[in-house]
Amino acid sequence: MVAKALLSPSFIGLAVSVAFVALVLRFPVKSPVQARLWTSEELSMYNGTDNGLPILLGILGSVFDVTKGKSHYGPGGGYHHFAGRDASRAFVSGNFSGDGLTDSLHGLSGTEMKSVVDWRDFYFRSYTFVGHLVGRYYDNQGRPTKFLKGVEAKAARAAQLLEKQKKEEAKLPSCNSRWSQQEGGEVWCDVGYPRLVQRPQEIALTGKMSMRCACFKEEELSQPGLEVYKGCDYLSQVCRV
Ligand code: HEM
Ligand SMILES: *[C@@H]1O[C@H](CO)[C@@H](O)[C@H](O)[C@H]1NC(C)=O
Ligand SMILES: *[C@@H]1O[C@H](CO)[C@@H](O)[C@H](O)[C@H]1NC(C)=O
Secondary structure (H helix, E strand, O other): OHHHHHHOHHHHHHHHHHHHHHHHHOOOOOOOOOOEEEOHHHHHOOOOOOOOOOOEEEEOOEEEEOHHHHHHHOOOOOOHHHEOOEOOOHHHHOOOOHHHOOOOOOOOOHHHHHHHHHHHHHHHHHOEEEEEEEOOOEOOOOOEOHHHHHHHHHHHHHHHHHHHHHHHHHHOOEOEEEEEOOOEEEEEOOOOEEEEEEOOOHHHHHOOOOEEEEEEOHHHOOOOOOEOOOOOOOOOOEEEO
8 A cells, every 4th residue: 555655656756856856956065063162272173184174264253164165275275274263354454374363353443344244144155154163252152242242233333334325425426537557547527526525434434534536516616525636726627636
């Protein structure tokens, strides 16, 4: 009775379609490593030098199995220094040597912290999460520390400010610009006059001043904070830079 049911056309059809769907969707390849808490000493064993072990990488205290990216993270790979440790800071500093390989983001700007959080998102999307690293960002119970909360809050604030900056800049048309070896740089407006303006959110975002060129109509030129390009006439539509 059972054998007959298993051989029935509808069962075989079902089995074939299940096998087909499994083949097409490919069940995600799971890391051989269970998600758990790691110490930095344990993590350092997974730096890719031992072929029998997976390669692990920490970022903001989250640990990922990056074995499938061996060409980047294995010995001789351009990003081997990220393997077996949490070098969160190097994701923005690009400094892969000595003290550059630290998990501390102390003193970095909001946009830089957002950039590290974006990298962590990249690893969540691209690789398998295998747990948390006990230390700066997670305590020995696996709870997020005040440092992680601080970084995430600063990154979220930067994301908000960047959004606001984008909207504000969209209201003011930017100048056109071109650059050539012979002519040097030039900015110009199709409508209105080029003026240098301070990006209002920039100090909060990066800690630095940043100017951009925007176009203003004649009746707007008396607004505060507009700077005429050096050597450019008040009502010139083109300025050398
Ligand atoms: C702060 C500096 C930099 C950091 C932190 C960084 C980080 C990374 C990381 C982690 C990967 C591997 C992503 C993965 O797992 O698939 C990667 C890939 C890559 N990076 Fe960078 N990178 C930096 C600068 C650069 C620069 C300056 C270049 C080019 C001039 C570059 C070119 C590439 C290329 C081409 C890949 C892809 C390689 C491939 O898929 O075969 N990177 N980068
Ligand atoms: C890399 O991992 C191996 C074992 O897998 C270990 O013996 C070695 O000390 C590690 N290197 C560093 C720099 O931690
Ligand atoms: C990387 O960081 C170390 C230690 O902070 C410093 O001595 C070195 O000059 C830095 N290298 C680069 C390329 O910035």
